[in-house]
Amino acid sequence: MAEFEYGPVEIVVVALQNERPSAGTLDALAELVEAGQIRLLDALLVSRDQDGGLEAIEIEDLGDELDVTALELPASGLVGHDDVAEFAETIERGTSAVLLAVELVWAKRLASRFAEAGGVVLESVRIPAPVVNQVLAEASTEAE
Numbered sequence: 001m002a003e004f005e006y007g008p009v010e011i012v013v014v015a016l017q018n019e020r021p022s023a024g025t026l027d028a029l030a031e032l033v034e035a036g037q038i039r040l041l042d043a044l045l046v047s048r049d050q051d052g053g054l055e056a057i058e059i060e061d062l063g064d065e066l067d068v069t070a071l072e073l074p075a076s077g078l079v080g081h082d083d084v085a086e087f088a089e090t091i092e093r094g095t096s097a098v099l100l101a102v103e104l105v106w107a108k109r110l111a112s113r114f115a116e117a118g119g120v121v122l123e124s125v126r127i128p129a130p131v132v133n134q135v136l137a138e139a140s141t142e143a144e
Contacts, residue, residue, distance in 0.1 A: 004115070007108020008124060009041060011079065012100045013087045019047065019096050020062065029100075033072075039103040041075035046084055047096040054091075056084050059098065075101065 014025070032038045043059035060073055078101045091097045111121050 003112050004108055006041075006103055007111055008104050008121075009078075010102050010104060010126065011083055011087070012102055013090055014098045014100065015091070016096045016098065020045070021059075021098055025098070036105055039105055040073060040100060041103055042073050042078040042101040044079045044084070044099045045096060046088070046091055046099055048088070048091045048093050050094050052093055054084060054088055056081070 014021075016022075016025070029040055029043075033040055045057045045059055045062065047055045047057075049055070058073075058076060060076060079099045083099055087097075087099060107124070114121055
């Protein structure tokens, strides 16, 4: 099988209820990593102050504030200033978010299998879960 070192990587922006990720958020990530569903490559905490200014901190640098020992980040630095600038407008003033670089393990396997068979994934489009659920709920209601 053609084996890629990395599979497709998705940048996920997660709005936080507090200034820092909760233990539950970190536990959820660790659980998905342990189950082999994703590989967390990098994580960056981005805070936007009331004036619109941004502060970005690598999640592993929060070791004094959070227990991040369960998270291994093999590609620390992958999420950078360009990513912060691209997603900054999605972060409301006075709030924080985590930018996660998540390798989609299943997609890596799929891409490897396609490559082995002579195929190449040209493009992949992600439809956010809230959109899928809303569209299907509306379609279900219309069918009734």
